[in-house]
Amino acid sequence: MTISIWRYSHLILAVSSFLFLALASITGVILAFEPIADTVNTHQVADFKSITLSQTLPQLRKKYPDISELSVNAHQSVIIKGSNIDGKNKEVYVNPIDGKVLGIPSPKNEFFQWTTDLHRSLFIHETGRFLIGLTAFLLLLISISGTILIIQRQRGLKRFFTKIVKENFAQYYHVVLGRLSLIPILVIALTGTYLSLVRFELIKSEKVSLDIDFDAIKSSPEQKPEDFAIFKNTKLSEVESIEFPFSEDVEDYYTFKLKDRELAVNQITGEILAEKQYPTAQLLTNLSLDLHTGRTGFLWAIILAIASCNILFFIYSGFAITFKRRAKGIKNKYSAEESKFIILVGSENGSTLQFASSVHEQLIQNGEKSFLAEMNQYQIYPKAEYLLVMTATYGLGDAPTNAQKFTSLLAKYPQTNPIRFSVLGFGSHAYPDFCQFAFEVNQLLTQQNWAKPLVGIHTVSDKSPSEFGLWAEAWTQQTNLPISLKIERPKVEEMSTLKVLQHTKDTFSEDTFMLRFVPQERVKVTSGDLLAIYPANDHRERLYSIGLIDKEIQLSVKLHPNGLGSNYLYNLNAEETISAKIVRNKAFHFPKKASAVMMICNGTGIAPFLGMISQNKKKIPSQLYCGFRANTSLEIYEASLKAFQENQQLQQLNIALSREGTKQYVGDLVKRDAEQFAEVLQNKGVIMICGSLAMQKDVVEVLDKICQEKIEKSVSYFQSHGQILMDCY
Numbered sequence: 217m218t219i220s221i222w223r224y225s226h227l228i229l230a231v232s233s234f235l236f237l238a239l240a241s242i243t244g245v246i247l248a249f250e251p252i253a254d255t256v257n258t259h260q261v262a263d264f265k266s267i268t269l270s271q272t273l274p275q276l277r278k279k280y281p282d283i284s285e286l287s288v289n290a291h292q293s294v295i296i297k298g299s300n301i302d303g304k305n306k307e308v309y310v311n312p313i314d315g316k317v318l319g320i321p322s323p324k325n326e327f328f329q330w331t332t333d334l335h336r337s338l339f340i341h342e343t344g345r346f347l348i349g350l351t352a353f354l355l356l357l358i359s360i361s362g363t364i365l366i367i368q369r370q371r372g373l374k375r376f377f378t379k380i381v382k383e384n385f386a387q388y389y390h391v392v393l394g395r396l397s398l399i400p401i402l403v404i405a406l407t408g409t410y411l412s413l414v415r416f417e418l419i420k421s422e423k424v425s426l427d428i429d430f431d432a433i434k435s436s437p438e439q440k441p442e443d444f445a446i447f448k449n450t451k452l453s454e455v456e457s458i459e460f461p462f463s464e465d466v467e468d469y470y471t472f473k474l475k476d477r478e479l480a481v482n483q484i485t486g487e488i489l490a491e492k493q494y495p496t497a498q499l500l501t502n503l504s505l506d507l508h509t510g511r512t513g514f515l516w517a518i519i520l521a522i523a524s525c526n527i528l529f530f531i532y533s534g535f536a537i538t539f540k541r542r543a544k545g546i547k548n549k550y551s552a553e554e555s556k557f558i559i560l561v562g563s564e565n566g567s568t569l570q571f572a573s574s575v576h577e578q579l580i581q582n583g584e585k586s587f588l589a590e591m592n593q594y595q596i597y598p599k600a601e602y603l604l605v606m607t608a609t610y611g612l613g614d615a616p617t618n619a620q621k622f623t624s625l626l627a628k629y630p631q632t633n634p635i636r637f638s639v640l641g642f643g644s645h646a647y648p649d650f651c652q653f654a655f656e657v658n659q660l661l662t663q664q665n666w667a668k669p670l671v672g673i674h675t676v677s678d679k680s681p682s683e684f685g686l687w688a689e690a691w692t693q694q695t696n697l698p699i700s701l702k703i704e705r706p707k708v709e710e711m712s713t714l715k716v717l718q719h720t721k722d723t724f725s726e727d728t729f730m731l732r733f734v735p736q737e738r739v740k741v742t743s744g745d746l747l748a749i750y751p752a753n754d755h756r757e758r759l760y761s762i763g764l765i766d767k768e769i770q771l772s773v774k775l776h777p778n779g780l781g782s783n784y785l786y787n788l789n790a791e792e793t794i795s796a797k798i799v800r801n802k803a804f805h806f807p808k809k810a811s812a813v814m815m816i817c818n819g820t821g822i823a824p825f826l827g828m829i830s831q832n833k834k835k836i837p838s839q840l841y842c843g844f845r846a847n848t849s850l851e852i853y854e855a856s857l858k859a860f861q862e863n864q865q866l867q868q869l870n871i872a873l874s875r876e877g878t879k880q881y882v883g884d885l886v887k888r889d890a891e892q893f894a895e896v897l898q899n900k901g902v903i904m905i906c907g908s909l910a911m912q913k914d915v916v917e918v919l920d921k922i923c924q925e926k927i928e929k930s931v932s933y934f935q936s937h938g939q940i941l942m943d944c945y
């Protein structure tokens with residue numbers, strides 16, 4: 217919930233201030249060039265920082281008897297004033313040591329003056345000053361809320377500067393540039409706000425006035441000005457301005473305005489007549505002016521200009537992100553009450569919603585009653601037969617904002633009819649809790665009496681169309697409905713030619729047969745990947761889990777009486793070739809490193825495991841848990857399994873037979889070995905499950921209990937951390 221509060225605050229503040237902010241930023245960029253231009257025309261002398269007042273004031277007064285004031289500007293040029301200082305001008309730049317005239321100050325450039333007025337008051341005087349002051353304050357709040365959002369996004373302050381995952385151009389650079397220009401923007405906002413508060417006297421910054429006791433002014437002992445201690449001890453670089461005595465009368469004195477204090481100095485004795493420190497408010501005003509205008513340094517002025525440009529970019533990218541989030545509204549032709557298909561979506565930035573809308577539109581085009589809604593709008597769906605949940609994951613494996621109420625709503629609204637569900641998680645492997653929220657939702661739905669799994673949970677990493685296609689195909693196969701998800705037949709170059717090497721159809725038992733193919737060209741494939749075949753030579757695709765044994769692709773297939781794919785494969789003969797596509801399925805590969813691997817399967821789910829075990833050259837401690845109906849179902853695998861055990865590629869084989877002997881299911885074996893499973897998870901081992909959805913449901917229930925009781929974590933935690941991998945159908 218917290219992420220949404222900060223995000224909405226950030227958005228509302230930005231929306232309410234963006235016009236003035238844009239104006240202030242554009243004028244700010246222009247004004248940053250004023251100190252840069254001034255730096256070019258500076259009249260600073262060498263060793264300026266070491267010059268004391270005793271080296272300069274007496275000489276200047278001698279050379280210019282008319283002198284009334286000396287000032288030092290932000291670029292450390294010395295300016296002197298007098299009614300007719302050098303015979304022609306009222307003010308000149310001088311060399312403070314020898315009094316030589318270095319130049320004549322020119323009036324402020326008209327364009328910069330015009331821009332300054334616009335930047336400060338929008339040409340509408342006090343109202344404008346107030347609006348600009350308010351904008352500076354809003355910028356401060358935007359910077360603070362933005363910083364908090366980055367901290368949340370990066371999962372903590374310590375990781376503030378760690379790598380940002382590139383989701384899209386606007387989002388990536390909004391965060392990257394936000395981090396880089398955070399400090400200058402905070403400075404601009406803070407100093408702008410402060411200067412406005414001073415301007416409207418909400419912070420009192422009173423001028424100091426010196427109290428001089430004129431009766432106590434003495435005219436002796438007389439000293440040469442060069443010997444005045446205050447002249448000797450004060451550097452020119454500490455001075456803002458000095459007023460010279462009006463006449464040689466003892467009651468006329470020097471007034472020094474230094475950076476931190478003001479003082480009056482007797483012109484005959486050099487005695488300090490009065491001294492006052494500036495109040496903190498005035499020191500802060502000066503500091504704010506230095507920092508806000510960049511008048512003291514060329515480099516800081518350039519940083520301010522870049523930061524102001526960045527503010528303009530943030531306005532653009534912020535709106536781009538917001539429009540993308542809101543671009544696709546939800547349109548429904550049918551109500552929640554009358555729809556057969558319910559699609560619930562959890563999306564923060566809109567991309568998951570786009571996938572969901574596409575499924576929804578295609579169902580409608582096919583004449584189905586489909587209803588699309590955010591997960592937070594979950595309710596009773598009286599006519600629903602299918603529930604599809606498509607959700608992203610955010611934060612620390614959390615729900616997107618529009619799905620945060622789903623868990624409580626699910627408990628509040630038990631459906632009245634049985635509904636078949638499927639969960640599709642969207643996430644990124646760049647985050648440690650991969651699709652965690654989707655796994656949690658899947659687990660929650662599994663526990664509902666009314667919910668029956670239709671397709672095992674699938675994940676889509678980085679919006680991968682091929683991973684989405686995998687789910688779409690599985691879903692279409694299970695629903696057996698005329699829904700085209702517009703899966704085109706792959707292009708010829710994506711297809712591989714495979715030759716049938718071995719077929720066990722003559723010896724097959726319990727409707728299951730094995731096929732071995734030799735690829736006719738080099739292909740990238742490993743156990744756990746999928747083989748996509750196109751039995752009718754059209755868009756219809758059928759997928760089979762691959763076991764790679766000695767560089768040959770082995771499938772284990774159950775023959776369905778009217779099955780399009782299984783009949784096609786059954787009717788192939790040795791030496792025949794087929795065209796098929798290898799679909800990489802990285803989410804279900806044997807781990808390269810793991811303390812132990814527990815493989816759980818039933819029926820043809822054994823296929824990828826046979827390949828994985830044969831590829832287990834490192835001899836990672838592995839166990840296989842298989843569920844079959846009868847011993848005869850095992851026969852076709854027996855020889856390979858025996859060899860694997862002899863070679864120590866498989867440490868232990870555990871068989872559950874449901875129709876013979878003790879009549880057990882594979883879930884019963886997992887329950888029996890609960891201690892061992894908990895140990896494997898705790899020691900960073902991996903559990904892999906392949907086979908039917910009913911078996912998966914059973915096993916995951918047992919595993920969840922083990923995890924809760926023995927490790928105090930949920931199954932979804934291990935799923936999102938890649939320790940429980942599943943490929944069920």
Ligand SMILES: Cc1cc2nc3c(=O)[nH]c(=O)nc-3n(C[C@H](O)[C@H](O)[C@H](O)COP(=O)(O)O)c2cc1C
Binds near residue numbers: 568613645650678679
């Ligand atoms: C700030 C942030 C945090 C994320 N955290 C996770 C995460 O913990 N786990 C994950 O799998 N994906 C995470 N993602 C990736 C998103 O879930 C993924 O990009 C998803 O496709 C975005 O969908 P949406 O555009 O519908 O919000 C995160 C993305 C962002 C921007």
